[in-house]
Amino acid sequence: MRTIAILKECKDAEKAMLLSAAEKDDKVLFFSDDAALLQSGFADKIDVVFGEPDMKTIAAMPKLRWIQMTWAGANKYTSAPDYPRHISLTSASGAFGGVISEHIMAGLLALYKNLRAYRAQLQQGFWQLLSGDDSLEGKRALILGTGDIGSNTAKKLQAFGATTVGICRTERKSLPYFDELYAISSLDAELPKADLVIIALPGTTETRGLMSRERIEKLNRGAILVNVGRGFVVDTDALTDALANGKLRGAVLDVTDPEPLPKGHRLRQLENVILTPHVSGISWGENDLTRHKIIRIFADNLQKDAQNEPLAHQIDLARGY
Numbered sequence: 001m002r003t004i005a006i007l008k009e010c011k012d013a014e015k016a017m018l019l020s021a022a023e024k025d026d027k028v029l030f031f032s033d034d035a036a037l038l039q040s041g042f043a044d045k046i047d048v049v050f051g052e053p054d055m056k057t058i059a060a061m062p063k064l065r066w067i068q069m070t071w072a073g074a075n076k077y078t079s080a081p082d083y084p085r086h087i088s089l090t091s092a093s094g095a096f097g098g099v100i101s102e103h104i105m106a107g108l109l110a111l112y113k114n115l116r117a118y119r120a121q122l123q124q125g126f127w128q129l130l131s132g133d134d135s136l137e138g139k140r141a142l143i144l145g146t147g148d149i150g151s152n153t154a155k156k157l158q159a160f161g162a163t164t165v166g167i168c169r170t171e172r173k174s175l176p177y178f179d180e181l182y183a184i185s186s187l188d189a190e191l192p193k194a195d196l197v198i199i200a201l202p203g204t205t206e207t208r209g210l211m212s213r214e215r216i217e218k219l220n221r222g223a224i225l226v227n228v229g230r231g232f233v234v235d236t237d238a239l240t241d242a243l244a245n246g247k248l249r250g251a252v253l254d255v256t257d258p259e260p261l262p263k264g265h266r267l268r269q270l271e272n273v274i275l276t277p278h279v280s281g282i283s284w285g286e287n288d289l290t291r292h293k294i295i296r297i298f299a300d301n302l303q304k305d306a307q308n309e310p311l312a313h314q315i316d317l318a319r320g321y
Contacts, residue, residue, distance in 0.1 A: 254279065
């Protein structure tokens with residue numbers, strides 16, 4: 001028998017899905033937040049958590065052996081020096097590729113089609129053609145990260161006629177939706193060739209500062225940079241300078257460093273930036289399809305756990321993803 005704590009507000013249909021995924025002898029407990037769990041009297045009995053408990057809550061659960069996150073990124077735990085290494089950690093990787101790639105495409109098309117500028121001029125009473133409209137067709141898109149998000153983005157870009165180039169941790173011969181693949185060691189050679197640079201990397205010590213000022217200076221004039229990974233992958237000051245001086249056509253940023261940006265930060269003022277507050281793949285928002293995918297991942301892992309099989313989407317705590 002397992003005692004399973006659900007640390008997410010769930011709709012009735014979602015509760016039914018979670019209950020049906022559990023074994024007959026399992027006890028499934030639903031809590032609105034960490035405080036409710038800690039006050040319940042069940043903390044010392046819990047084996048499995050669905051959600052993202054704080055470190056204080058984890059410390060109060062001596063039997064806890066597995067956390068299934070509703071997030072794809074795990075750096076909340078992998079960067080915590082006091083995270084208990086004996087507790088397995090699994091992510092919801094695989095649930096977000098569709099919705100995040102849609103966000104990327106929306107941002108790119110808004111920039112290439114001057115949608116923000118057209119809206120602004122119409123609000124000012126003008127009705128005229130603006131110069132600089134462009135197309136995704138024929139563009140060379142360099143995608144850093146070839147997992148769920150990167151591959152879904154590549155699929156959509158190919159449909160628009162773009163060439164998709166993937167950057168992997170180690171070189172691979174082929175992957176669906178990528179026209180070319182290179183190892184991370186080829187990054188500096190590929191940056192000047194790219195019209196689009198799309199960052200879909202996890203937050204690790206290896207990726208921190210990867211897109212440095214030196215690398216941003218290598219980018220093709222008129223390129224667009226997209227970041228839906230982690231803000232600290234990119235040198236924010238260098239990116240802001242490149243956007244302000246016209247080297248880059250624009251940026252689509254769902255993550256920043258720092259996050260949130262200070263109210264007076266220059267990035268907030270630039271017209272060629274699509275800036276959103278880390279919402280492209282919000283894990284437990286109102287997108288029922290994404291929520292369903294997350295629950296399905298957990299349900300499959302519950303079955304694997306019951307059969308003592310390796311869990312899917314297990315985080316390597318040393319690597320950070």
